[in-house]
Structure formats: structure tokens, C-alpha cells
Amino acid sequence: DLPAQFLEPIREDLIKKAVLAIQNNKRQAYGAYEEAGKRHSVRRRAFRGSGHGISRIPRKILSKTVGGRKAHPPKAKKWGWKLNTKERRKAIRSAMSATMDKEKVPILEEGLEKTIKTKDLLGILTKLGFKEELI
Template identity: 35%
Template sequence: MNVSKYSIKGQKMSEKIDLPEVFGTTFRPDVIKRAVLAEQSRKKQPKGVSPLAGRMVAVENWGPGRGAARVPRIKGSRTHSAQRTAFIPQARGGHKAHPPTAEKKIIEKVNRKEHLLALKSAIAYTASKTAVGDRGHRFEDKMVFPIVVESKAETIEKTQDVVRFLGNLGLSLELMRIKLGKKVRAGKGKGRGRKYKVPVGPLIVVGDRECALSKAGRNILGTSVISVNELSTELLAPGTYPGRLTIWTEDAIKSLGERFG
């Protein structure tokens, strides 16, 4: 299986490149979803409550015969809080019935071979024009998938040149979609350092993490630049939906063949 590659000017070159066998992996959206959810669970932080929360109060039980509920009540008299119900879950200021515990297992595990299958399947989805289009990405109809560009692209040093390079590939509408899709987040996240929601854009995979393109393309809205060794199911299938618009450099394809075959 081979495919034509593009130059940095967006022109299709006569030279073709052989694709690794990983691009022929069976599509398994169910396995991909499980792997992505497992990767997302690793980002969660354990949380719990203090064992003394809601219990730091002196209470007594009146017992029967007083025409009042037999619940713990605050000791004392002639104060606002005296004789008020406390301590128990249904009381004001009482402890929670079943609060979150830091010991809870919140990290999901996936079998090693199953996780590898999910990653391979997510890579194969990047070669499907239909799957990429179903995710909402915008590109020209004449685009050939998977998108492979010459290794010279890794030498681009300026962000404006990377934007021009993506435009030459026919992804101007994709960049415009991301720009217009930037919205203010609903909810309290606005005040917690994540004010905006940005659509997921192209993923550029390079062979060398230290190349100039890694630094030049990292500040483009919605775009990610990673090396082959940094590939993950979540990056290839954001939100558990596979088929992210991915641009592979020629060196990345070679590294991909060495890693997966």
C-alpha cells in the first residue's frame, strides 16, 4: 500500500511512499473508546473529606418521652445552637452519609494488547477520508489520505510559515472552522483557567521531537505537533471519536514503520 506525498507548497509529488502495515488495521471504535476513557481516567485526582468533618460538635440524645425526635442534639441552653439537631447526615452541618474517599479506585485499566490494538486502529482511521470528514474536519475533496508531506516540512521555523503551509495543503477552511468555533465555556470553568473551548484541529506528527516544526506549530489554535513516540489514542481520537485530521511527515512514516511494522 502506497500513497502520494505532498510538498511544503501543497503540490502532489510524483514520488510515492510505502505505508506501514499499521494503516491496514481493522477499525475498532469500541476498543478505541475504552482506551481513551482509560487514558482520561489517569488525569483524575483522588479526593476525599476529613474524617472529622461534621462530627466536631458535642451532642446528646434526649431519649424517649419528650415528644421530640430521638436524634443527636447540641448540648447547652440559652444559645441559638443549643438543642439543635447536629452530627447526623440529615442534620444541618452534619457529616455526609457516603462522602468521596481518597482510597477509591478511579483509574481504569486496559489490557496491554487491547490498548495497542486501539492505538493501531486509531492510526488506521487517519487514512479514512470518510472517518475524517465525519468528525467535522474541513478539507478539499481532492485531498489524498493519509496526508503525507515531505521531510522538508520539519525544517519550517516560523509559525506564519506553518499556517501558510497548512493553507497550501488545502486546510484553510479547517483553520477558519477552529477560529470561528472558539467559544466561552459554560459554567464555573471560566474562572478556573479554562475560559474558552476550542475545536480540535489538525494533528501534525513528526519524526524528531526536537525539529523546528515542533516549536513553530505548537501555538496554532487547535493544532498539535507531536512525535511518533508521543502518539496516544486520545490524541488520535479526541472525545473517543476516531478520525482526527492527521498530517504525517515522511520521517514520521518511517518511524511509524519501525515502531509498529
């Protein structure tokens, strides 16, 4: 009487992989622009170097000078994971099937949200077998 999706064997490894992919896809990429601190709006004439009574450092584009680039900026990185289509679909079917397993889904009575102390709630969740999830 149940659809075929609910009769799929439960694969916890696929479900975990799919959940991690979803969580990683929510992260935003960050990092410095590759040309940051290296760009100028005008071209400078060639500077002859030493022997002119002025410092050479201010004219350089270095990490230790004012207006220069950063020494070791964070590199731009995309955090998203790609999941194979068949793998993703199997993970969804497996998760749907796991919701029908009464041993895997804990059903709690009403009034648990009225537990005021966090210590009491931690004790209840530990007795239910959620110790690894609480760490």
C-alpha cells in the same frame, strides 16, 4: 509500502474505550479522610451519663454536634480505568489505521476559522455529520 500498524482493521469500540480510559485517568480522586471528625489528641475519662446536671451531647462525636464528623461525606474513590495491555495496543494500532482512511478523516479548507458566528459553524459541522459529537 505502509507499515503493518496502518493496515490494522478499524475497531471503533476499542478506540472509544481507550479514549474514555485516558480521560478517566486524568481525574483526581477526592473524598473525606476516613477518620475525619473522629480523632482526638487526648483520651477522655469515662463519663457516667445522666444525673449530673450537664448535657451529654457536647461530649459525643456525632454528626449533629459541633466538632463532630460529617453525616454522609463523599467516599474516597479512584476514577482511573485499567485497560488490558493487548487491548490498549490494538486500540492504538486501530486509531493509527483510522487516520489513513480518507472517508473517516474530514479534511476542511482554509478559512473555516474565520467563520465568526457560532451558528454558522454549527451548521457547517452538522452538514459534515458531527451532530452526535456536538450534543
